[in-house]
Every structure is written in C-alpha cells, then in structure tokens.
Amino acid sequence: xxxxxxxxxxxxxxxxxxxxxxxxxxxxxxxxxxxxxxxxxxxxxxxxxxxxxxxxxxxxxxxxxxxxxxxxxxxxxxxxxxxxxxxxxxxxxxxxxxxxxxxxxxxxxxxxxxxxxxxxxxxxxxxxxxxxxxxxxxxxxxxxxxxxxxxxxxxxxxxxxxxxxxxxxxxxxxxxxxxxxxxxxxxxxxxxxxxxxxxxxxxxxxxxxx
Numbered sequence: 001x002x003x004x005x006x007x008x009x010x011x012x013x014x015x016x017x018x019x020x021x022x023x024x025x026x027x028x029x030x031x032x033x034x035x036x037x038x039x040x041x042x043x044x045x046x047x048x049x050x051x052x053x054x055x056x057x058x059x060x061x062x063x064x065x066x067x068x069x070x071x072x073x074x075x076x077x078x079x080x081x082x083x084x085x086x087x088x089x090x091x092x093x094x095x096x097x098x099x100x101x102x103x104x105x106x107x108x109x110x111x112x113x114x115x116x117x118x119x120x121x122x123x124x125x126x127x128x129x130x131x132x133x134x135x136x137x138x139x140x141x142x143x144x145x146x147x148x149x150x151x152x153x154x155x156x157x158x159x160x161x162x163x164x165x166x167x168x169x170x171x172x173x174x175x176x177x178x179x180x181x182x183x184x185x186x187x188x189x190x191x192x193x194x195x196x197x198x199x200x201x202x203x204x205x206x207x208x209x210x
Contacts, residue, residue: 084185087143091181094141095188095200098177102160102190102198104132109162115169117161120177122147122154127177144182149189150203153178156191166196174199 102118108131109116116131125138125146138145147154156175163169176191176199187203201209 087181087183088185090141090143091145091179091186091188094138094145095179095190097136098127098179098190099198099200101127101129101132101134101136102192105129105160106162106166106192106196106198108132109164110166113164115161115163117159117170119159120147120155121158125154138179145179146181147178148180148184148187149178150187160192162192162196168192168194168196176201 105116105118112131116129118127118129120127126136128135138147155177157171159170160175161169168175172194174191174193176189178187178189180187188200189203189209190198190200192198204210
C-alpha cells in the first residue's frame with residue numbers, strides 16, 4: 001500500500017519515480033524536476049513558465065550616468081535660452097500694451113466727445129490714462145522694462161491729449177515714449193502723429209527706426 005501512495009504523490013508533483021526494486025531505491029522515491037521549455041515573448045526576452053525572472057537585463061550604471069549627463073546639458077541650454085528670451089518677451093508685452101492703451105484713449109475721446117489724455121511719469125516709470133482710467137507701472141512687467149531710448153531719451157512729452165475727433169490735440173508734433181529692458185536688447189518707441197495715428201517702431205541703428 002505504501003509504494004502505491006508514494007507513486008501517486010510523485011506523479012501528482014510531476015516527479016520521475018525510481019521503482020522500488022531498482023538498486024537506486026533507498027526507501028523513498030528520488031526525483032528530478034521536469035525541464036520546462038522557455039517561452040519567447042515580444043521584444044526578444046525569454047520568460048520561464050515556472051515564473052522565474054526574465055532573461056532581460058536592466059540599465060547599467062554607465063547608461064544611467066550618460067542619460068543624466070545628456071539631460072543636464074539639455075537643461076542648461078534651455079535655461080540659457082529662456083534667460084535671453086524672457087526680457088525680450090516682457091519688453092514686447094509692455095510696448096504692445098502701451099500701443100493698445102493709446103488707441104483706447106483716442107477711441108474714448110471720440111466716443112465721449114471730449115479730450116482724453118495719457119500722462120507719462122519717470123518716478124517711477126509709469127503712465128496714467130483718462131477716459132479709460134488705468135495706471136500702468138513698467139516695473140510690473142519685470143526684466144527691468146523702463147522708459148529709455150538709445151540716446152538716453154525717455155518720452156518727448158509728459159502728456160498726450162486726443163480731442164473729440166481723434167486727433168492729437170497736444171503736442172502739435174509727433175511725440176514718442178521710448179522703452180527698453182535691463183539688457184537693452186532692443187529699443188522701441190510708441191506715440192501718436194498729429195492726425196491721431198498711433199505708431200510703433202523698433203530701433204535699427206543710429207537714427208533709423210522701422
């Protein structure tokens with residue numbers, strides 16, 4: 001009865017049985033584990049059905065170091081580019097808003113049939129509009145945005161006034177406000193002509209603006 005029970009247990013566990021009459025029998029069944037073939041998986045890795053770990057290797061320390069170095073280099077290039085780009089962006093933003101605010105003051109003067117103006121100040125660099133009441137401080141844009149031209153000018157007049165027809169009541173000639181940033185990467189000027197047309201120009205060189 002005992003040999004039959006041992007035989008059933010060995011068969012249940014997929015073991016190879018040595019017959020009791022064999023010289024290799026020593027009172028218990030000896031066994032060897034059945035060889036289980038490897039199953040190919042996608043990506044070329046081999047996985048054992050028995051649940052053993054894959055034959056795929058991970059990253060080496062050299063690969064990790066190289067990847068970190070590449071990321072650091074790309075990061076430094078990006079940061080350097082951002083530091084150059086940000087002051088220019090803030091300056092352009094301030095220039096465009098001044099251009100827009102001058103047009104709003106002119107439109108308000110036409111709609112309300114009265115004079116409306118914009119007043120510039122250098123302490124601190126800012127301006128105040130009437131008609132559409134608004135106060136703008138250039139330092140709020142960041143990057144050292146301020147009133148300054150290539151020849152040291154700030155603004156040609158401290159007050160620009162539009163009449164009910166949208167013309168420039170004062171001054172009687174084209175007047176500009178000049179802007180730049182902390183790096184002086186570019187110079188812009190914005191102002192109305194006597195006919196009320198708002199002009200925005202960038203300094204090219206010398207006395208040339210476009």
